[in-house]
Amino acid sequence: MKYLLSVLLFSLSSFGYGQATPDSVYLFSYFKGNGEDGLHLAYSRDGYTFTALNDDQPFLTPTVSDDKLMRDPCIIRGADGNFHMVWTVSWNDRGIGYASSPDLIHWSEQRFLPVMALHPTALNTWAPELYYDQPRKEYLIYWATTIPGRFPETQAAGDEKYNHRMYYVTTKDFQKFSDTKLLYDPGFNVIDATIHRTGKRYVMFLKDETRTPPQKNLKVAYSRKLTRGWGPASAPITGDYWAEGPTAIRLDGKWTVYFDKYRDHRMGAVQSDDLEHWTDISDRVHFSNGTRHGTIFKVSASEFETLQQALPVSAE
Structure with a gap:
């Protein structure tokens, strides 16, 4: 029964739901510095104030790649009830x-x-980010890559040598993977996409990485199909600051997008009832100092209690 409940909660969050309940806790996965020390986790009861767990010490230290980084950790609950994580290992x-x-x-x-x-x-x-495609019973892994010369029309407006587009693979078991394919070309240098389902369509929150003239903001795109048919990106949904690393959930009945205000060295957030009109609520969200790009997700109260009990420094 506990496994079935976990899968049900996961499935609801995958389709754009995520409202808080008395029996759930928000967790936020993130990195600090350059990602050298590994995975950090914070928790929140209300989705606005987040407290670092484990005295803000890492839960997992990176071991793969020459650089051994653990940047941009994305965690989702899989259909198997387990938590699956992908991350950036190197520049x-x-x-x-x-x-x-x-x-x-x-x-x-x-x-x-x-x-x-x-x-x-x-x-x-x-x-990299993860999305579980319930109808196909498979995971979508997607990320940003620059292939020099691939999109010459925006190379001059890029950020130094980088001119990214979004790519993806699919897998059912994290053992066998599809061929790598292009997921989204919005006509500009794009990174840090995250996808949710809302009704009969998918929404992608993304960063416009254009350097000349500078954008460095978050935008929204839509598609009726998960891996194709993505439309043009919207006007910016963030303000007069540089933002990256969006992660989204439904909070108090509203779409809430958290992001890294990386020039200001703090986290920010915007909210919307309709995915069109956005209000900046950065002054309402609070994270520990040094929190960088991560993912918000939910766990049950019993799972959180187990997590607390396993830590040398307990929350609350």
Whole structure:
């Protein structure tokens, strides 16, 4: 029964739901600094104030790739009830990190997934994310990569040597993977996408990484199909500051997008009832100092209690 409840909660959150209940707790996965020390977790009862767990010490330290980084950790609950995580392992590698856990305490061996190995000129694989495609019973792994010369029309407006587009693979078991394909070309340098389902369509929150003229803001795009048909990006939904690393959930009946205000060295957030009109609520959200790009997700109260009991420094 506990497994079925976990899968049900996961399935609801995958389709754009995520309202708080007395029996659930919000968790936020994130990194600090350059990602050298590994995975950090924070928790919140209300979705606005987040407290670092484990005295803000890492839950998992990185072991894969030469650089051994654990940036941009994305965690979702899989259809198997386990937590699955992907992350950026390096500035320049052609693959990502992957590990899984039944409880966020005990983790599988870390693996390097060479998702861009067949593209030898690819410069990087940044900010991978996971989405579980319920109808197809498979996971979508997607990320940003620059392949020099691939999109010359926006190369001059890029950020130094980078001119990213979004790519993806699918897998049912994290053992066998589809061929790598282009997921989204919005006509500009794009990174840090995260996807949710809302009604009969999908919504993608993304960063416009255009340097000239500078954008560095978050936008929204839609599609009726998960891996194709993505429409043009919207006007910016963030304000007059540089934002990246969006992660979203339904909070108090509203879409809430958290992000890294990286020039200001703090986290921010915007909210919307309709995904069109946005209100900046950055002054309402509070994270520990040094919190960077991560993912919000939910666990049950009993799972959180188990997590607390396993830590040398307990929350509350």
